[in-house]
Amino acid sequence: MIYNLAQLMERTAGRFPEKEAFTCLNDSISYAELDRKANQLASCLIQNGLEKGDRVGIFMNRCLDTAVAVYGVLKSGGAFVAIDPFLPLNRILLIMKDCGIEQLLTTPSQSKKIKVISDAAPFLISIIGLSDEQDTKTVSWPSVFSRSLEKFVSPRILEDDLASILYTSGSTGTPKGIMHSHHNILALARLEAELHDSDEQDRIGNFAPLHFDQSLFGYFSGPLVGATTVIFPDSYVKLPASLSALVAKEKITLWFSVPLLLIQVLVHGAIEKQDFSALRWVRFGGEVFPVKQLRALMLKWPHVKFINSYGPSELFRCTYYVLDEPPKTDDPIPLGTVWGNTEYKILDANDREVERGESGELVVRTTTLMIGYWNDTERTENAFYRIAKAAGYDHIYYRTGDLVQENAKKELFFLGRKDRQIKLRGYRIELDEIEAVLLKNDAVKEAAVVIVQKDSNNRSLEAVVKLEELTEYTTDDLIRFCKNGLPPYSVPQKIAILTDFPRTATGKIDRKQIIKSLETPT
Amino acid sequence: MTDKIISYIKTEISMEPVDDIDLEEDLLGNGIVDSLGMMQLVVFLEKEFKVKIAPEDMTVENFNTVSSISEYLSTKLN
Numbered sequence A: 001m002i003y004n005l006a007q008l009m010e011r012t013a014g015r016f017p018e019k020e021a022f023t024c025l026n027d028s029i030s031y032a033e034l035d036r037k038a039n040q041l042a043s044c045l046i047q048n049g050l051e052k053g054d055r056v057g058i059f060m061n062r063c064l065d066t067a068v069a070v071y072g073v074l075k076s077g078g079a080f081v082a083i084d085p086f087l088p089l090n091r092i093l094l095i096m097k098d099c100g101i102e103q104l105l106t107t108p109s110q111s112k113k114i115k116v117i118s119d120a121a122p123f124l125i126s127i128i129g130l131s132d133e134q135d136t137k138t139v140s141w142p143s144v145f146s147r148s149l150e151k152f153v154s155p156r157i158l159e160d161d162l163a164s165i166l167y168t169s170g171s172t173g174t175p176k177g178i179m180h181s182h183h184n185i186l187a188l189a190r191l192e193a194e195l196h197d198s199d200e201q202d203r204i205g206n207f208a209p210l211h212f213d214q215s216l217f218g219y220f221s222g223p224l225v226g227a228t229t230v231i232f233p234d235s236y237v238k239l240p241a242s243l244s245a246l247v248a249k250e251k252i253t254l255w256f257s258v259p260l261l262l263i264q265v266l267v268h269g270a271i272e273k274q275d276f277s278a279l280r281w282v283r284f285g286g287e288v289f290p291v292k293q294l295r296a297l298m299l300k301w302p303h304v305k306f307i308n309s310y311g312p313s314e315l316f317r318c319t320y321y322v323l324d325e326p327p328k329t330d331d332p333i334p335l336g337t338v339w340g341n342t343e344y345k346i347l348d349a350n351d352r353e354v355e356r357g358e359s360g361e362l363v364v365r366t367t368t369l370m371i372g373y374w375n376d377t378e379r380t381e382n383a384f385y386r387i388a389k390a391a392g393y394d395h396i397y398y399r400t401g402d403l404v405q406e407n408a409k410k411e412l413f414f415l416g417r418k419d420r421q422i423k424l425r426g427y428r429i430e431l432d433e434i435e436a437v438l439l440k441n442d443a444v445k446e447a448a449v450v451i452v453q454k455d456s457n458n459r460s461l462e463a464v465v466k467l468e469e470l471t472e473y474t475t476d477d478l479i480r481f482c483k484n485g486l487p488p489y490s491v492p493q494k495i496a497i498l499t500d501f502p503r504t505a506t507g508k509i510d511r512k513q514i515i516k517s518l519e520t521p522t
Numbered sequence B: 001m002t003d004k005i006i007s008y009i010k011t012e013i014s015m016e017p018v019d020d021i022d023l024e025e026d027l028l029g030n031g032i033v034d035s036l037g038m039m040q041l042v043v044f045l046e047k048e049f050k051v052k053i054a055p056e057d058m059t060v061e062n063f064n065t066v067s068s069i070s071e072y073l074s075t076k077l078n
Helices: A005-015 A031-047 A065-075 A089-098 A108-120 A182-196 A213-225 A234-238 A240-249 A259-268 A291-300 A377-383 A431-439 A475-485 A511-519 B002-013 B035-049 B066-077
Strands: A020-024 A027-030 A055-058 A079-082 A103-105 A126-130 A138-140 A162-168 A176-181 A203-206 A228-231 A254-257 A281-284 A305-310 A319-323 A342-347 A360-366 A384-390 A393-406 A412-417 A421-424 A427-430 A444-455 A458-467 A494-497
Touching: A005 A031, A005 A065, A005 A182, A005 A213, A020 A031, A027 A031, A031 A065, A031 A126, A055 A065, A065 A079, A065 A103, A065 A213, A065 A228, A089 A108, A089 A475, A108 A126, A162 A182, A176 A182, A182 A213, A182 A281, A203 A213, A213 A228, A213 A254, A234 A240, A234 B035, A240 A259, A254 A259, A259 A281, A259 A291, A342 A393, A377 A384, A377 A393, A427 A431, A431 A444, A431 A458, A431 A475, A444 A511, A458 A511, A475 A494, B002 B035, B002 B066, B035 B066
Parallel strands: A020 A228, A055 A079, A055 A103, A079 A162, A103 A126, A126 A138, A203 A228, A203 A254, A254 A281, A281 A305, A458 A494
Antiparallel strands: A020 A027, A162 A176, A305 A319, A342 A360, A360 A393, A384 A393, A393 A412, A421 A427, A444 A458
8 A cells, every 4th residue: 555655656666667757858767767866865865864854945947857856855754845946035045944944956957046045045954956066065966866775764654744845925925835745645646647547658748837736747646657747848838839849749648737828829839730639638727717718729629628627725626627528608617526535615704604506715625635834823723614523523624715606516616716816827826915025115105916907818917006205216126126025926017106096985995996097098 | 139139138028137148048947038028029029120920930949048039030031
């Protein structure tokens, strides 16, 4: 029986030693080689002082080294923390300090940024993965992979042990670390394998970066069944014509991404010129897929089955909806029904279950539910809805914050958010966080951040601010300030300086009025 | 030509403040340009150099570095 992710890799390496586990352009790695290199990395981490449960940062772009990094950390008994290399330095330091990262894994292409991080982070005891060993702190990949495994003893890992912390935006301006166990990720891998009936013949297109939980499909569900995961480098994900050519060339059978990537391939990917006959399933999630574009894509790929899949990072995924044929009407696509080992309730504002057909907040109890937020019992408790079954025995549900409605077929429909979290180009963004960051600037007196719908295909993130008197701050200064404190996708595309804000009768900032004025062309 | 491209990327689309952009630097892989920025860059190039860039030409070979962009534009202009 396997119950942790180290065993997952060992079992597949035993069954399919010579099979390609991961590939990225012209590089690839077999299961046997991946298993051995992961053990070598684990032994290196342990020798550097890692103890079970310690957090190890992974600071890499999309490349083959990520696979060794992930499994090496897990086999050492540590938990991996994927850090987006496009984050500003402040944010990177905040994450590393928050969860106490002492060892960082990287890759030679990140050496410029690593130099800056290394200077600013004296708490790092080791940096693994640069091409040369500059000082006592750094270890190169060749030196990791020349280690002998004779004395290596793998640690005992329980299914409840911490496997990963996934950082996401928090409304107060500090990121939240979502903790997942070996059990959670293994359960996800099994549910996803069942969903697609996948096996060792499959080739998974991995488009998401490691810090985005869609990537867990390629990194774990693929290896669970012995499939090959194809890692798409950043440049291919951003250029649709190259992306669609590579998907065809790699004979991808399983596709999972945000709708935006599929839309770009549909519009700019010249897909008539490519052969997609290997493709079996397209799964999309992360935000709403506009029905017109979904239909157009389904008509071009009639041999492919499409699935909408939904779930917040706190529990990965919980519902799915299979589209057997292109949607006939423009009605929104349902989130669908819950998958295995999962149940839900829909609650009103007073935490009472709504009548059938009424809207309310979705709360979900599932096998993939997070352990909690790292080092934050208050936020964790607020995120959970407990039903006491007996003293000391609760059923724990996650409050998704998503407002939903159920139809007669027990399918769920997404209606909106309870709070001011939004999805833009697949990214989860807290509008309150951006305001909190703007207000940290002494020149800013008040700030409002909103989503402006310019036309049906174009939503943009914009801010309006009121400045303190006698400041010479410009909008460019403010954009630069945001870039230093926020992930790139959370930086407002436009900031306008106002002398005063529209107000409601009670004196609060009238955001609806602000949106209206920004949407009106001037 | 490369100067014009570099200065446009630096002032209009780079995601983080950059000191200098190397001709061979991986624009997308290093996060200097994202997918929205790439669309913006194409619109700029079409206007500035009076060329039409077909979607199927927007490939890694043609657009991943400043030098590959300028090579691609030169073949279009001749």
